[in-house]
Amino acid sequence: MNIKLDLIYKRLYRYFGPQHWWPAKTVFEVMVGAILTQNTSWNNVKKAIDNLKKKKFLEPSRLYRLSHKRLALFIKPAGYYNIKAKRLKEFLSFLFKSYKGNLRTMTREDTQELREKLLSVNGIGQETADSILLYALKKPVFVVDAYTKRILWRHRFIKEDSHYEEIQNLFMKNLKKDVRLFNEYHALLVKLGKDFCLKRKPKCDICPLK
């Protein structure tokens, strides 16, 4: 499996090239984006983030002090805006209560312990936690998402009912624990998913992994 996952990566990279993830300027922007992009296209998330940027709210303490009502209005384009406003607030209150709002302090925490803590925040599940760890904090943690699962299943690398950690282990136990590799690999899988591995109309005949 080791060789196969490696081969897939090489093929994807050759075909698509670098994806330059995460498309954000700051660590905090990645974190906010990770929550906003839950079951939502990045295009919509961009609009929400731009709204926050324009009004200079894309900063921990300012966002923390923003009312739920105004926050929800800013992030409206990203959909599920009420629940996402709540989730952002939950994350921020965790950030301030545990790390005094200091992202560098958070980064210093042991990766596994931090993952557990993130998962205990209401609104942060495995994918969001891992996206924050990998893309914001540069920890070597593989991110699994719906595309990853669909692609691996279509190619019969996993069962359809495989669980998150099972899939994550497949990558983490068979690849070098390298932040750059994990970053690019997941981004490439998303790219492949968007372009070829659609839910209803997969383009398996022209899939670059064929």
Place this chain on the structure above:
DNA sequence: GACCAGGCACATC
């Protein structure tokens, strides 16, 4: 107008 998107929590069995 239907379908989908870089999920998650919660209820129920």
Place this chain on the structure above:
DNA sequence: GATGTGCATGGT
């Protein structure tokens, strides 16, 4: 542990 549902906008 599995399955079903609400959350909501914007692009195709």
